[in-house]
Amino acid sequence: VTEYDKYIRVHELLALQRDSAPGGLVNHDELMFQTVHQVAELWLKLALHEVRGAVKMWGSGDLRAATHRLRRAAEIERLLCAQMPLLELMPPKEYHAIRATLGRGSGQDSPGFNRLLESPSEVWPAFEALLRARGVTLIGIHRDPEAHPEMYALVAALMDLDEGFQRFRYNHFSLVRRIIGDQVKSLKGVPAAQLAQGTTEPMFPELWKTISTLTREHTGESQY
Ligand code: HEM
Numbered sequence: 001v002t003e004y005d006k007y008i009r010v011h012e013l014l015a016l017q018r019d020s021a022p023g024g025l026v027n028h029d030e031l032m033f034q035t036v037h038q039v040a041e042l043w044l045k046l047a048l049h050e051v052r053g054a055v056k057m058w059g060s061g062d063l064r065a066a067t068h069r070l071r072r073a074a075e076i077e078r079l080l081c082a083q084m085p086l087l088e089l090m091p092p093k094e095y096h097a098i099r100a101t102l103g104r105g106s107g108q109d110s111p112g113f114n115r116l117l118e119s120p121s122e123v124w125p126a127f128e129a130l131l132r133a134r135g136v137t138l139i140g141i142h143r144d145p146e147a148h149p150e151m152y153a154l155v156a157a158l159m160d161l162d163e164g165f166q167r168f169r170y171n172h173f174s175l176v177r178r179i180i181g182d183q184v185k186s187l188k189g190v191p192a193a194q195l196a197q198g199t200t201e202p203m204f205p206e207l208w209k210t211i212s213t214l215t216r217e218h219t220g221e222s223q224y
Helices: 003-008 010-015 030-059 063-088 092-099 111-118 120-134 138-143 149-179 192-198 205-219
Strands: none
Touching (some): 030 063, 030 111, 092 149, 111 120, 120 149, 149 205
16 A cells, blocks of 8 residues: 555545446446546535635634635636536436436435535624624625725625536536436426526625625616
Protein backbone atom coordinates (compact mmCIF):
# COMPACT_ATOMS: atom_id res chain seq x y z
CA VAL A 1 0.00 0.00 0.00
CA THR A 2 1.42 3.37 -1.04
CA GLU A 3 1.25 6.54 1.04
CA TYR A 4 -1.11 7.89 -1.62
CA ASP A 5 -3.50 5.02 -1.18
CA LYS A 6 -3.32 5.23 2.60
CA TYR A 7 -4.38 8.85 2.54
CA ILE A 8 -6.85 8.88 -0.38
CA ARG A 9 -8.12 5.38 0.42
CA VAL A 10 -8.42 4.53 -3.24
CA HIS A 11 -8.87 0.81 -2.64
CA GLU A 12 -11.82 1.30 -0.31
CA LEU A 13 -13.24 3.98 -2.55
CA LEU A 14 -13.18 1.86 -5.70
CA ALA A 15 -14.52 -1.14 -3.82
CA LEU A 16 -17.72 0.90 -3.36
CA GLN A 17 -18.53 0.65 -7.04
CA ARG A 18 -20.78 -1.87 -8.67
CA ASP A 19 -18.14 -3.29 -10.98
CA SER A 20 -16.52 -4.65 -7.78
CA ALA A 21 -19.78 -6.04 -6.44
CA PRO A 22 -21.02 -9.58 -7.02
CA GLY A 23 -22.98 -9.63 -10.23
CA GLY A 24 -21.06 -6.64 -11.57
CA LEU A 25 -22.49 -4.04 -13.90
CA VAL A 26 -25.83 -4.49 -15.63
CA ASN A 27 -24.43 -2.69 -18.67
CA HIS A 28 -21.51 -0.56 -19.82
CA ASP A 29 -23.19 2.70 -18.77
CA GLU A 30 -23.88 1.72 -15.18
CA LEU A 31 -20.38 2.61 -14.01
CA MET A 32 -20.81 6.15 -15.34
CA PHE A 33 -24.26 6.40 -13.74
CA GLN A 34 -22.98 5.33 -10.33
CA THR A 35 -19.77 7.36 -10.54
CA VAL A 36 -21.60 10.60 -11.32
CA HIS A 37 -23.93 10.07 -8.36
CA GLN A 38 -21.13 9.13 -5.99
CA VAL A 39 -19.01 12.09 -7.03
CA ALA A 40 -22.05 14.36 -6.68
CA GLU A 41 -22.52 13.26 -3.06
CA LEU A 42 -18.92 14.19 -2.30
CA TRP A 43 -19.24 17.60 -3.96
CA LEU A 44 -22.57 18.31 -2.26
CA LYS A 45 -21.05 17.44 1.11
CA LEU A 46 -18.12 19.74 0.45
CA ALA A 47 -20.41 22.55 -0.73
CA LEU A 48 -22.31 22.44 2.56
CA HIS A 49 -19.01 22.40 4.47
CA GLU A 50 -18.00 25.60 2.63
CA VAL A 51 -21.37 27.25 3.25
CA ARG A 52 -21.20 26.45 6.96
CA GLY A 53 -17.61 27.66 6.96
CA ALA A 54 -18.80 30.94 5.46
CA VAL A 55 -21.40 31.41 8.18
CA LYS A 56 -18.73 30.77 10.79
CA MET A 57 -16.42 33.34 9.18
CA TRP A 58 -19.00 36.10 8.99
CA GLY A 59 -19.95 35.27 12.57
CA SER A 60 -16.38 36.02 13.59
CA GLY A 61 -16.39 39.22 11.54
CA ASP A 62 -14.24 38.05 8.62
CA LEU A 63 -16.44 38.93 5.64
CA ARG A 64 -13.72 38.37 3.05
CA ALA A 65 -13.08 34.81 4.20
CA ALA A 66 -16.82 34.20 4.28
CA THR A 67 -17.20 35.44 0.69
CA HIS A 68 -14.29 33.28 -0.39
CA ARG A 69 -15.92 30.18 1.06
CA LEU A 70 -19.23 30.95 -0.61
CA ARG A 71 -17.36 31.30 -3.91
CA ARG A 72 -15.93 27.84 -3.43
CA ALA A 73 -19.42 26.44 -2.89
CA ALA A 74 -20.57 28.15 -6.10
CA GLU A 75 -17.62 26.63 -8.01
CA ILE A 76 -18.65 23.22 -6.73
CA GLU A 77 -22.14 23.83 -8.09
CA ARG A 78 -20.56 24.53 -11.48
CA LEU A 79 -18.83 21.17 -11.29
CA LEU A 80 -22.12 19.49 -10.44
CA CYS A 81 -23.67 21.08 -13.52
CA ALA A 82 -20.69 20.17 -15.68
CA GLN A 83 -21.07 16.47 -14.98
CA MET A 84 -24.68 16.28 -16.14
CA PRO A 85 -23.87 16.17 -19.91
CA LEU A 86 -21.91 12.97 -19.26
CA LEU A 87 -25.14 11.21 -18.38
CA GLU A 88 -26.88 12.74 -21.37
CA LEU A 89 -24.50 10.57 -23.42
CA MET A 90 -26.30 7.52 -22.07
CA PRO A 91 -28.99 6.17 -24.41
CA PRO A 92 -32.33 6.20 -22.53
CA LYS A 93 -32.70 2.50 -23.22
CA GLU A 94 -29.56 1.77 -21.16
CA TYR A 95 -30.98 3.75 -18.23
CA HIS A 96 -34.00 1.48 -18.12
CA ALA A 97 -31.73 -1.52 -17.52
CA ILE A 98 -30.01 0.41 -14.69
CA ARG A 99 -33.32 1.65 -13.32
CA ALA A 100 -34.45 -1.93 -12.83
CA THR A 101 -31.61 -2.36 -10.28
CA LEU A 102 -32.37 0.88 -8.38
CA GLY A 103 -35.40 -0.36 -6.48
CA ARG A 104 -37.05 2.78 -5.17
CA GLY A 105 -33.73 4.56 -4.99
CA SER A 106 -34.19 8.20 -5.91
CA GLY A 107 -32.16 11.39 -6.06
CA GLN A 108 -34.84 12.81 -3.80
CA ASP A 109 -33.17 10.87 -1.01
CA SER A 110 -29.74 12.35 -1.72
CA PRO A 111 -28.40 13.39 1.70
CA GLY A 112 -26.03 15.93 0.16
CA PHE A 113 -28.78 17.60 -1.85
CA ASN A 114 -31.27 17.60 1.01
CA ARG A 115 -28.83 19.13 3.46
CA LEU A 116 -27.98 21.89 1.04
CA LEU A 117 -31.68 22.38 0.31
CA GLU A 118 -32.33 22.83 4.03
CA SER A 119 -29.26 24.98 4.66
CA PRO A 120 -31.11 28.31 4.23
CA SER A 121 -32.88 27.61 7.53
CA GLU A 122 -29.54 28.06 9.27
CA VAL A 123 -27.83 30.41 6.81
CA TRP A 124 -30.57 33.02 6.48
CA PRO A 125 -31.09 33.77 10.21
CA ALA A 126 -27.30 34.03 10.55
CA PHE A 127 -27.22 36.46 7.62
CA GLU A 128 -30.00 38.56 9.14
CA ALA A 129 -28.04 38.64 12.39
CA LEU A 130 -25.04 39.91 10.42
CA LEU A 131 -27.13 42.68 8.82
CA ARG A 132 -28.31 43.74 12.28
CA ALA A 133 -24.81 43.61 13.73
CA ARG A 134 -23.54 45.84 10.89
CA GLY A 135 -26.54 48.15 11.10
CA VAL A 136 -27.38 47.74 7.41
CA THR A 137 -30.27 46.41 5.36
CA LEU A 138 -30.20 44.50 2.09
CA ILE A 139 -31.79 47.37 0.22
CA GLY A 140 -29.36 49.75 1.90
CA ILE A 141 -26.42 47.73 0.58
CA HIS A 142 -27.86 47.78 -2.95
CA ARG A 143 -28.61 51.48 -2.80
CA ASP A 144 -24.99 52.22 -2.05
CA PRO A 145 -22.67 49.27 -2.72
CA GLU A 146 -19.58 51.52 -2.54
CA ALA A 147 -20.41 52.33 1.07
CA HIS A 148 -20.54 48.63 1.97
CA PRO A 149 -18.05 46.87 -0.33
CA GLU A 150 -17.53 43.78 1.81
CA MET A 151 -21.22 43.28 2.52
CA TYR A 152 -21.99 43.82 -1.15
CA ALA A 153 -19.44 41.14 -2.13
CA LEU A 154 -20.95 38.76 0.41
CA VAL A 155 -24.47 39.36 -0.90
CA ALA A 156 -23.25 38.75 -4.46
CA ALA A 157 -21.63 35.49 -3.36
CA LEU A 158 -24.86 34.37 -1.68
CA MET A 159 -26.71 35.11 -4.91
CA ASP A 160 -24.14 33.08 -6.87
CA LEU A 161 -24.65 30.17 -4.50
CA ASP A 162 -28.42 30.43 -4.87
CA GLU A 163 -28.26 30.77 -8.66
CA GLY A 164 -25.86 27.82 -8.88
CA PHE A 165 -28.22 25.62 -6.93
CA GLN A 166 -31.10 26.52 -9.23
CA ARG A 167 -28.86 25.94 -12.26
CA PHE A 168 -27.95 22.52 -10.93
CA ARG A 169 -31.63 21.70 -10.55
CA TYR A 170 -32.30 22.97 -14.06
CA ASN A 171 -29.46 20.91 -15.57
CA HIS A 172 -30.73 17.88 -13.70
CA PHE A 173 -34.25 18.48 -15.01
CA SER A 174 -32.89 18.72 -18.57
CA LEU A 175 -31.14 15.41 -18.03
CA VAL A 176 -34.30 13.79 -16.70
CA ARG A 177 -36.22 15.05 -19.74
CA ARG A 178 -33.59 13.53 -22.03
CA ILE A 179 -33.50 10.17 -20.27
CA ILE A 180 -37.05 9.42 -19.09
CA GLY A 181 -39.13 12.34 -20.37
CA ASP A 182 -41.21 14.83 -18.40
CA GLN A 183 -44.58 13.17 -18.84
CA VAL A 184 -43.93 10.18 -16.59
CA LYS A 185 -43.75 9.40 -12.90
CA SER A 186 -40.51 8.79 -11.04
CA LEU A 187 -39.71 5.63 -9.09
CA LYS A 188 -41.34 7.32 -6.10
CA GLY A 189 -44.49 8.20 -8.01
CA VAL A 190 -43.62 11.90 -8.30
CA PRO A 191 -44.37 13.41 -11.73
CA ALA A 192 -41.04 14.19 -13.38
CA ALA A 193 -42.50 17.55 -14.46
CA GLN A 194 -42.58 18.57 -10.79
CA LEU A 195 -38.80 18.87 -10.96
CA ALA A 196 -39.28 21.94 -13.15
CA GLN A 197 -40.60 23.86 -10.14
CA GLY A 198 -37.34 23.52 -8.26
CA THR A 199 -35.41 25.05 -11.13
CA THR A 200 -36.69 28.52 -10.24
CA GLU A 201 -37.04 28.07 -6.48
CA PRO A 202 -34.59 30.39 -4.75
CA MET A 203 -32.69 29.41 -1.60
CA PHE A 204 -32.88 33.00 -0.35
CA PRO A 205 -36.00 34.70 -1.78
CA GLU A 206 -35.28 38.01 -0.03
CA LEU A 207 -32.06 38.43 -2.00
CA TRP A 208 -34.04 38.44 -5.24
CA LYS A 209 -37.01 40.45 -4.00
CA THR A 210 -34.64 43.22 -3.02
CA ILE A 211 -33.43 43.57 -6.62
CA SER A 212 -37.01 44.15 -7.76
CA THR A 213 -37.47 46.65 -4.93
CA LEU A 214 -34.42 48.57 -6.11
CA THR A 215 -35.73 48.59 -9.68
CA ARG A 216 -39.08 49.92 -8.47
CA GLU A 217 -37.31 52.68 -6.55
CA HIS A 218 -35.69 53.73 -9.82
CA THR A 219 -38.68 53.36 -12.11
CA GLY A 220 -41.48 54.28 -9.74
CA GLU A 221 -43.29 51.15 -10.85
CA SER A 222 -45.62 49.87 -8.19
CA GLN A 223 -45.62 46.40 -6.76
CA TYR A 224 -47.82 43.90 -8.54
C1 HEM B 1 -30.24 9.18 -15.69
C2 HEM B 1 -30.13 10.16 -14.89
C3 HEM B 1 -31.16 10.59 -13.93
C4 HEM B 1 -32.51 10.42 -13.95
C5 HEM B 1 -33.35 9.72 -14.99
C6 HEM B 1 -33.02 11.05 -12.76
C7 HEM B 1 -34.36 11.09 -12.43
C8 HEM B 1 -34.88 11.76 -11.37
C9 HEM B 1 -36.29 11.91 -11.08
C10 HEM B 1 -37.42 11.34 -11.92
C11 HEM B 1 -36.40 12.64 -9.97
C12 HEM B 1 -37.73 13.06 -9.30
C13 HEM B 1 -37.85 12.64 -7.90
C14 HEM B 1 -38.01 11.17 -7.69
O1 HEM B 1 -37.13 10.37 -8.03
O2 HEM B 1 -39.03 10.80 -7.16
C15 HEM B 1 -35.08 12.96 -9.53
C16 HEM B 1 -34.77 13.71 -8.43
C17 HEM B 1 -33.50 14.03 -8.04
N1 HEM B 1 -32.32 13.57 -8.61
FE1 HEM B 1 -32.15 12.59 -10.33
N2 HEM B 1 -32.00 11.60 -12.06
C18 HEM B 1 -30.84 11.32 -12.73
C19 HEM B 1 -29.56 11.70 -12.37
C20 HEM B 1 -29.24 12.36 -11.21
C21 HEM B 1 -27.91 12.73 -10.80
C22 HEM B 1 -26.63 12.47 -11.56
C23 HEM B 1 -28.02 13.32 -9.60
C24 HEM B 1 -26.92 13.82 -8.76
C25 HEM B 1 -26.41 14.83 -8.68
C26 HEM B 1 -29.42 13.37 -9.27
C27 HEM B 1 -29.95 13.94 -8.15
C28 HEM B 1 -31.27 14.13 -7.92
C29 HEM B 1 -31.79 14.98 -6.89
C30 HEM B 1 -30.96 15.78 -5.92
C31 HEM B 1 -33.19 14.91 -6.96
C32 HEM B 1 -34.19 15.73 -6.11
C33 HEM B 1 -34.30 17.00 -6.93
C34 HEM B 1 -35.28 18.04 -6.52
O3 HEM B 1 -36.08 17.81 -5.63
O4 HEM B 1 -35.24 19.13 -7.16
N3 HEM B 1 -30.14 12.78 -10.25
N4 HEM B 1 -34.16 12.43 -10.41
